[in-house]
Amino acid sequence: MSYRSSSNQSNDTFANCLKTTVSIAGMALGAVALANAYIAFRTPTLGFRLGGQFGRYPARFGDIAYTVAGTGSPVLLLHGLDAGRSMAEWRATFNALADHHTVYAFDWLGWGLSDTTQDGYNATDFAEMVQNFIDDVIGQPTAVVAAGQAGIFAALATRAGANISRLALVCPIPPAQDVPSGESRAEALIQRALSGSVLNAPVLGTAALNWLRSRKNLESGARAHGFYDNEIAARETNLQYVTAHQAGADFGQKCLLQGAFSCDWRAAWSEISLPSLLVWGRNALREGYDSAPEWLTLRPDAQLEVVENAMLFPHLEQPERFLTLILPWLAEAKTE
Numbered sequence: 001m002s003y004r005s006s007s008n009q010s011n012d013t014f015a016n017c018l019k020t021t022v023s024i025a026g027m028a029l030g031a032v033a034l035a036n037a038y039i040a041f042r043t044p045t046l047g048f049r050l051g052g053q054f055g056r057y058p059a060r061f062g063d064i065a066y067t068v069a070g071t072g073s074p075v076l077l078l079h080g081l082d083a084g085r086s087m088a089e090w091r092a093t094f095n096a097l098a099d100h101h102t103v104y105a106f107d108w109l110g111w112g113l114s115d116t117t118q119d120g121y122n123a124t125d126f127a128e129m130v131q132n133f134i135d136d137v138i139g140q141p142t143a144v145v146a147a148g149q150a151g152i153f154a155a156l157a158t159r160a161g162a163n164i165s166r167l168a169l170v171c172p173i174p175p176a177q178d179v180p181s182g183e184s185r186a187e188a189l190i191q192r193a194l195s196g197s198v199l200n201a202p203v204l205g206t207a208a209l210n211w212l213r214s215r216k217n218l219e220s221g222a223r224a225h226g227f228y229d230n231e232i233a234a235r236e237t238n239l240q241y242v243t244a245h246q247a248g249a250d251f252g253q254k255c256l257l258q259g260a261f262s263c264d265w266r267a268a269w270s271e272i273s274l275p276s277l278l279v280w281g282r283n284a285l286r287e288g289y290d291s292a293p294e295w296l297t298l299r300p301d302a303q304l305e306v307v308e309n310a311m312l313f314p315h316l317e318q319p320e321r322f323l324t325l326i327l328p329w330l331a332e333a334k335t336e
Helices: 006-042 094-098 123-138 150-159 183-200 204-212 215-226 230-244 249-257 265-270 289-298 319-335
Strands: 053-059 062-069 074-078 102-106 142-147 164-170 276-281 303-307
Touching: 053 123, 062 094, 062 123, 074 094, 074 123, 074 150, 094 102, 094 319, 102 123, 123 142, 123 150, 142 150, 142 319, 150 164, 150 265, 164 319, 183 204, 183 249, 204 249, 215 230, 230 249, 265 289, 276 289, 276 319, 289 303, 303 319
Parallel strands: 074 102, 074 142, 142 164, 164 276, 276 303
Antiparallel strands: 053 062, 062 102
């Protein structure tokens, strides 16, 4: 009769446990991958939802989808970067603006109907995108109306010499959160690095994104921060969900979450000199109306207007009120 040593038995037990653990992990990872694939399969193709003549502009890192309509002095509309945003957020005001101006709107690379790329996801390159689009497509001084994070890209483009004549920021949001100083700085940098590691994982990163941009989370965010009217929040969530889950949307959203668009937005805003308008929804909580004093301190010459019963999307929630503010401001250019 032969006897096995206790150490050999322990090694066998460990090996069996390891095999079981690896098998379970593999099955779990496979299940996550299948869930990701199912979500992608169920997501319909994003359609063109804005009026005008659709076109594609060959930018440095890929083709930009854009549209143009109307006649008159040019206006460029820029959308924010949060998951699900696209040039479609201007559809409530686009046609009315086109009654008075030649109106352009485009999707940022990695958003909406534009190409996806692995390069160019930083504030400088997005500012260059604005400058080149104005030079190559519009070809004359342009008034820019920018929502959310896009406002700082327009400010950076202006500082770099873009042919921007007037600049309106709609509920501006810094393109990346400030990294705190002191003891909290190291903790914040570690958290950012850890979140980057998760988001960049091939399967788990997509799963994390799918959770963040799930219909439930998108609607929760829309109700809490995006829209004053819950019915509008529910309606817009449907479009945002489809837009956020388009093939190729992942990389841009990961870059945004990882702080890739970080820049000195205060310097960008304070160092430009041109007619500027700030528009806030009165009820905005995230980077809301209470942040207006800082923007005005940096640019005391800027004009401030407030839209009642609106949060981050006054141009969608209260389009008529928004137009009564923006159209006269745009018309001032004719008298300057």
